[in-house]
Amino acid sequence: MAAISVTDLRKSFGDFEAVKGVSFEVGTGEVFGFLGPNGAGKTTTINMLCTLTKPTSGHAEVAGFDVVAARDDVRRHIGLVFQDPTLDGYLSAEQNLRLHAELYGVESKVVKPRMEQVLRMVGLWERRDSQVMTFSGGMRRRLEIARGLMHSPRVLFLDEPTIGLDPQTRASIWGYIRQLQQSEEITIFMTTHYMDEAEFCGRIAIMDGGEIVALDTPEALKEAVGADRIRIETADDERAIAELGERFGLEATVSEGAVSFAVADGEEFVPRLFAELQVPISSVNLSRPTLDDVFMSHTGSTIRDAEESSSKNRNRAVMQAMHAGGRR
Amino acid sequence: MSDAKPRPRAMASTTEPATAGAGTGAPAPPPTVEVRVPPRSWRSEVRAVKIVWRRELIRFQKDRMRIVTSLVQPLLFLFVLGSGLQQLSAASTDGVDLKTFIYPGVLCISVMFTGMFSAASIVWDREFGFLREMMVAPVRRSSIVIGKVFGGATVASLQGLILLALAWAVHVPYSVGLVLGVFALQLLLAFSITAFGVMIAARITQIQSFMGVMQMIVTPMFFISGALFPSGDLPGWLAVLNRLDPVTYAVTPMRTLIFNNLNLSAEATHTLNPPITWFGWEVPIALQVFMVFALGMVMLGVAIAEFNAGD
Ligand SMILES: Nc1ncnc2c1ncn2[C@@H]1O[C@H](COP(=O)(O)OP(=O)(O)OP(=O)(O)O)[C@@H](O)[C@H]1O
Ligand SMILES: [Mg+2]
Numbered sequence: 001m002a003a004i005s006v007t008d009l010r011k012s013f014g015d016f017e018a019v020k021g022v023s024f025e026v027g028t029g030e031v032f033g034f035l036g037p038n039g040a041g042k043t044t045t046i047n048m049l050c051t052l053t054k055p056t057s058g059h060a061e062v063a064g065f066d067v068v069a070a071r072d073d074v075r076r077h078i079g080l081v082f083q084d085p086t087l088d089g090y091l092s093a094e095q096n097l098r099l100h101a102e103l104y105g106v107e108s109k110v111v112k113p114r115m116e117q118v119l120r121m122v123g124l125w126e127r128r129d130s131q132v133m134t135f136s137g138g139m140r141r142r143l144e145i146a147r148g149l150m151h152s153p154r155v156l157f158l159d160e161p162t163i164g165l166d167p168q169t170r171a172s173i174w175g176y177i178r179q180l181q182q183s184e185e186i187t188i189f190m191t192t193h194y195m196d197e198a199e200f201c202g203r204i205a206i207m208d209g210g211e212i213v214a215l216d217t218p219e220a221l222k223e224a225v226g227a228d229r230i231r232i233e234t235a236d237d238e239r240a241i242a243e244l245g246e247r248f249g250l251e252a253t254v255s256e257g258a259v260s261f262a263v264a265d266g267e268e269f270v271p272r273l274f275a276e277l278q279v280p281i282s283s284v285n286l287s288r289p290t291l292d293d294v295f296m297s298h299t300g301s302t303i304r305d306a307e308e309s310s311s312k313n314r315n316r317a318v319m320q321a322m323h324a325g326g327r328r
Numbered sequence: 329m330s331d332a333k334p335r336p337r338a339m340a341s342t343t344e345p346a347t348a349g350a351g352t353g354a355p356a357p358p359p360t361v362e363v364r365v366p367p368r369s370w371r372s373e374v375r376a377v378k379i380v381w382r383r384e385l386i387r388f389q390k391d392r393m394r395i396v397t398s399l400v401q402p403l404l405f406l407f408v409l410g411s412g413l414q415q416l417s418a419a420s421t422d423g424v425d426l427k428t429f430i431y432p433g434v435l436c437i438s439v440m441f442t443g444m445f446s447a448a449s450i451v452w453d454r455e456f457g458f459l460r461e462m463m464v465a466p467v468r469r470s471s472i473v474i475g476k477v478f479g480g481a482t483v484a485s486l487q488g489l490i491l492l493a494l495a496w497a498v499h500v501p502y503s504v505g506l507v508l509g510v511f512a513l514q515l516l517l518a519f520s521i522t523a524f525g526v527m528i529a530a531r532i533t534q535i536q537s538f539m540g541v542m543q544m545i546v547t548p549m550f551f552i553s554g555a556l557f558p559s560g561d562l563p564g565w566l567a568v569l570n571r572l573d574p575v576t577y578a579v580t581p582m583r584t585l586i587f588n589n590l591n592l593s594a595e596a597t598h599t600l601n602p603p604i605t606w607f608g609w610e611v612p613i614a615l616q617v618f619m620v621f622a623l624g625m626v627m628l629g630v631a632i633a634e635f636n637a638g639d
Contacts, residue, residue: 086460099383
């Protein structure tokens with residue numbers, strides 16, 4: 001049985017459609033990644049799956065229960081680590097976990113051993129009596145993961161669990177995730193916008209503008225892009241793009257200050273490029289396809305560019321909202 | 329359904345400890361502890377109410393500053409205002425110290441303002457995200473709201489108890505009945521005010537606006553209630569407002585309770601603690617107490633409905 005199955009799920013906020021009909025299935029024990037720029041609709045999708053937001057339309061089942069009709073059953077079987085922190089800083093680590101266990105009705109006699117297990121896993125057992133207020137960002141994140149596991153959920157939702165963490169902490173969080181997958185057969189659904197992390201997932205859905213634009217294993221996604229990516233810095237980007245189009249029939253774009261395009265055999269193409277391009281080239285960079293390229297090939301921009309433009313849109317929306325508010 | 333069975337995946341990690349910690353030299357992960365979350369029942373709801381209530385107490389206990397700061401206002405009223413106005417009022421209070429007169433009123437304000445702060449904690453919880461952790465738990469929202477209101481009420485009346493320690497300073501002799509009675513009334517008032525605050529907090533999600541709105545509503549209610557003056561011969565408009573103000577029905581029983589503990593002349597009692605009347609009908613104290621309770625329950629109901637409606 002699939003741990004999560006979603007059919008044509010949609011969510012609108014007023015006129016704005018944040019999630020535009022997504023469908024997918026996640027198998028039991030799978031690590032499934034949702035990848036996309038800011039504002040893609042990842043959190044909105046997670047919120048619908050974990051019953052925090054009602055879908056506008058569509059259908060979703062988590063751990064075999066409908067997220068609308070059997071809300072409580074879904075809640076009992078999922079663990080959540082939100083994008084924004086939700087710990088009580090005044091309580092100690094142990095008190096936070098105990099509170100969670102009580103709210104989820106965990107049998108009293110297993111609360112202690114389970115607490116020790118999850119706290120040891122995230123390396124906070126020694127700090128269990130400290131107030132959470134005194135924890136660093138990474139420690140809090142780890143504690144939240146431990147808390148999400150207190151009631152042995154069947155599906156663990158992690159919304160950007162590694163954002164703002166140093167490489168070691170990120171690595172150890174990935175360590176826990178793999179450990180969990182082995183020892184508890186837990187299904188993991190996570191979002192990220194770190195491309196390198198997405199490669200740890202069994203399968204990835206790439207989301208952009210509220211839609212899933214691609215869904216497959218990281219390898220298959222990269223293979224599908226096929227081509228190598230070449231980035232060149234030139235004296236005149238516009239002319240370079242025009243020339244690449246005319247001479248080689250290549251479609252190039254400017255991103256992050258360099259002209260970038262995909263070709264089938266990169267190594268053989270570079271000498272031709274130098275010989276035939278009229279525009280002076282100051283540097284060249286050839287790379288094998290990465291998830292970045294996958295993202296690019298599906299959305300036409302790098303993930304960072306997509307974020308910039310979405311934050312511009314957001315700013316515009318805020319301005320409009322302020323205007324509308326002012327007139328009222 | 330599958331949810332009721334313990335899962336068979338338990339001890340998987342203990343059978344192959346070598347693989348887990350191999351490269352890093354880290355200890356093998358401890359064995360998986362079987363946990364299952366039972367279906368919702370009234371017991372799980374009671375547990376939820378209890379833990380939310382406990383959390384309020386733990387936080388109160390850790391927040392010493394709040395205990396101290398919340399005492400400032402009642403002490404000002406009692407000793408500064410009470411002593412200051414004594415000179416003006418000596419003639420008209422039939423020999424009763426003004427401090428003694430306003431003491432019951434001060435017991436009420438202290439509870440009202442701390443109850444308000446208790447309710448504000450739900451706004452903080454929302455701001456710091458913790459409300460979400462409680463809202464996604466597989467329990468009814470009503471359990472969370474009830475735990476919150478009871479917790480807030482307990483905290484507010486515990487603070488009120490500190491003021492009870494001041495009774496000797498205003499010439500009120502102690503008795504078991506007095507202590508229990510005052511505590512019970514404070515608990516009741518704290519419950520209603522906290523329910524009111526939580527009801528408002530369901531709508532107003534920003535702490536500044538919340539405190540503003542609460543001040544705007546609670547302060548006039550307190551002034552109009554007659555916590556600081558006898559509600560006998562008021563000008564018509566004020567008498568009407570006074571009778572409409574729910575706090576009146578908390579202050580009067582409190583004052584009656586305290587005055588019953590003093591040896592006052594019938595005259596003094598009559599001027600200082602006149603019975604509350606509706607169109608000439610004397611409202612029994614028991615009814616007044618009941619009204620405060622009923623209003624608290626209604627507001628709790630509204631608060632629950634509001635939190636249930638939000639997603
Ligand atoms: N409550 C809401 N009301 C109105 N618009 C919303 C609401 N929640 C989300 N949105 C909008 O829906 C879109 C998707 O937001 P969402 O939080 O799902 O993005 P995301 O993919 O999680 O982004 P990020 O990487 O920044 O977390 C955004 O444009 C956002 O402004
Ligand atoms: Mg998000």
